Amino acid sequence: MMQMTATPPYYAVIFSSELLKQTDGYESTALEMVEPAKSQAGFLGMESIREENGKGITVSYWKNLADIKEWKAHSLHLAAQSKGKSEWYDVYQVRVCQVEKQYGFSLCGK
């Protein structure tokens, strides 16, 4: 799980999606996106959960809005977005948010 050292304010992109039943190449492309995203300026972290039914939430964290814009316009990411719309996603929703505060709990820290 994503426990970052970043302190607010920073940004989160909530990507909620439902995959189609047939998604050839989705998994490999999703994996191929991880390294270029991590190399992007302002990248703070990412967490992704997907159920067997194809519903998923991925949240990526960024220093500021300009970083998010740059990643959105990255050539590899653009190609993946395009395939996502034409082949993999039934529906998705993107929300760009400013993280204002955070707190957490860890059993180990008790």
Add this chain to the structure above:
Amino acid sequence: MMQMTATPPYYAVIFSSELLKQTDGYESTALEMVEPAKSQAGFLGMESIREENGKGITVSYWKNLADIKEWKAHSLHLAAQSKGKSEWYDVYQVRVCQVEKQYGFSLCGK
């Protein structure tokens, strides 16, 4: 998936968690929280994804920060939070965010 009619700005609470292996009563309590949350002032929606390995992301959406505070202090929710720490969660992280913009895609809307 959560496709809301709300337009930004509004708020999102990103709750990332990892459950312990033994979580008696977790599922039923999680379900019992849905109705009181929905009845809360300012509630806009919720989406929740959990993998079989116990990792999950739940995002709830709210009109404003005061609504989030009230739900956090709701008696039923307080009891659930307490059990969550003592019995169910290995670790969790809460992030309170302001949603600044959103966009989406739907195969049906193509």
